[in-house]
Amino acid sequence: MKEQIEKGIWEPGLQIPVETDLAALYGVSRMTVRQAISRLVKNGYLVSRQGSGTFVTMRKFEINALKLVYPEIFGRYHKLLSITEEETFPQVANALNLGEGARVKKLYRLRYFQKVPAAIETAYFPVDLIPELDESELQNTLYEICEKNNISLLRASVTVRPVSISDRECEYLEIPKGSLGLLLTRVVYSDNDQPTLFLKNILGGDKCQLVFSS
Numbered sequence: 001m002k003e004q005i006e007k008g009i010w011e012p013g014l015q016i017p018v019e020t021d022l023a024a025l026y027g028v029s030r031m032t033v034r035q036a037i038s039r040l041v042k043n044g045y046l047v048s049r050q051g052s053g054t055f056v057t058m059r060k061f062e063i064n065a066l067k068l069v070y071p072e073i074f075g076r077y078h079k080l081l082s083i084t085e086e087e088t089f090p091q092v093a094n095a096l097n098l099g100e101g102a103r104v105k106k107l108y109r110l111r112y113f114q115k116v117p118a119a120i121e122t123a124y125f126p127v128d129l130i131p132e133l134d135e136s137e138l139q140n141t142l143y144e145i146c147e148k149n150n151i152s153l154l155r156a157s158v159t160v161r162p163v164s165i166s167d168r169e170c171e172y173l174e175i176p177k178g179s180l181g182l183l184l185t186r187v188v189y190s191d192n193d194q195p196t197l198f199l200k201n202i203l204g205g206d207k208c209q210l211v212f213s214s
Helices: 002-006 019-026 030-042 090-096 135-139 142-148 167-173
Strands: 046-049 053-056 061-064 078-087 103-113 116-126 155-164 180-190 194-204
Touching: 019 030, 030 046, 078 135, 090 116, 090 194, 116 167, 135 142, 142 194, 167 194
Parallel strands: none
Antiparallel strands: 046 053, 061 155, 078 103, 103 116, 116 194, 155 180, 180 194
């Protein structure tokens, strides 16, 4: 089934056959089909809609990158909006491989390009990763903060997708309500391939451009 999707035989939005038909097609049990579908849903290839069926998702563009690099001329200033400690929710728990009810720190900041607000960063990490955060450090990037605390970040998985920016976020970014932008979601890994940071960056569409080369 994964091959059918990746080769484009099953196009985005297509409703896949029911379990009994798939079991007959591949010569396996319905249980095996159900488990395969569950894995494809978890990995973002399929989406299940109660009462409707299972469909091929609109695939998001994914890249592997450790850092988002901005030209030095833009500066590095971050304005702290809030920092809290809270109980994790499923998306963060799954990304960071944490158990139910685990506590995380949530860092909510505004990134400036020179003097212009350009991105909203939400960061989640285990409470014991950096027990004490110096407020003077919070203007820096999280990578710099981790380096200062002897935390080695080795790789990251990044997902990029377009979003409609909320009214509140538009106010922070000083852009018209209803604006579109990009959401960059990153899971950053440290030693032993341990997920360490879960980051979400929202960039105003008028202030960002992605350039890829091969």
